[in-house]
Amino acid sequence: MSTDSQAPSQSYGIPYGTARSSPGGDAHTISFELAFPRPVETVWEAVATPEGLRSWLASAHPFEPGPGGAVALRWLDGGEDAGSGPGAGATSGPDAGAGGAAAAGRITAWSRRRLAEYTVGNRGSFGFTLKGTADDDRTRVRFRNDFTGDAACLLDRLAGWHHHFELLKEELEGRAGPPGHSSPAGVWAPDRFSALRAEYAGRLP
Numbered sequence: 001m002s003t004d005s006q007a008p009s010q011s012y013g014i015p016y017g018t019a020r021s022s023p024g025g026d027a028h029t030i031s032f033e034l035a036f037p038r039p040v041e042t043v044w045e046a047v048a049t050p051e052g053l054r055s056w057l058a059s060a061h062p063f064e065p066g067p068g069g070a071v072a073l074r075w076l077d078g079g080e081d082a083g084s085g086p087g088a089g090a091t092s093g094p095d096a097g098a099g100g101a102a103a104a105g106r107i108t109a110w111s112r113r114r115l116a117e118y119t120v121g122n123r124g125s126f127g128f129t130l131k132g133t134a135d136d137d138r139t140r141v142r143f144r145n146d147f148t149g150d151a152a153c154l155l156d157r158l159a160g161w162h163h164h165f166e167l168l169k170e171e172l173e174g175r176a177g178p179p180g181h182s183s184p185a186g187v188w189a190p191d192r193f194s195a196l197r198a199e200y201a202g203r204l205p
Contacts, residue, residue: 014165016203017143017158028154032143034165036172040113040132043139046168047128048116056167061102067110072102073120076167076188077160123147155204159197163188 009016017032036043046052050060058073103121110116117127124147132139143165145157167188 013169014162016200017162019154019158019204021154026150027148028146028157030145030154030158030161032141032161032165034141034143036139036141036169037137038139038172039134039137040130040139041134042172043130043132043141044113044116046172047130047141048110055171057164059102065107065110067107069107069110070104071107071118071120072104073118074102076164077193122149155197155200158200158204159193162196162200163193166192 015033017030019031020029021027046056048065050063053060053063053073056076058075060071060073062070062072064070103123105118105120108117108119108125109127113130115127115129117125119125124145126143126145129142129144130139131142143161145161147153147157149157
């Protein structure tokens, strides 16, 4: 029997993610439903190009667009793939959070301006489905991440993705970070991650 987190609301304009877990509790799917007041091409560039990903998620090299393309990510949050916990040791710059080896993987689904899915290291499979048109100034994004891990890992992923989406929001909308965010805009903030992790701990069953 799977479990669900409580009904979504928002923190700093980002809807809380939801989680479903397998009966054994070690396989998880988390989802976020997002919307940005930007054309689909702008949002696509943010989630499906090396230049865009670098500003809010990870340094990406190599990055071979298209199904089966090679990709390797160095996470802004330092992440478990870099040998540390989420939020540890992040810095600014193109290789922020690159204290360890890059996590290698593949692009497992790709449809230009519509779908980008990556399978990378311990992060599992994660993808972005975009809805919008070239003439529309608003883009909806459905995000999904499938991975395995314990309950602590689930909290890390929910809080970590939420904070990454805050950074994406800042990048797309040119706004300052949330209250209590002590790091400059566009830089992973361990204190913000910790606050979000506590929020999710209170929301999950």
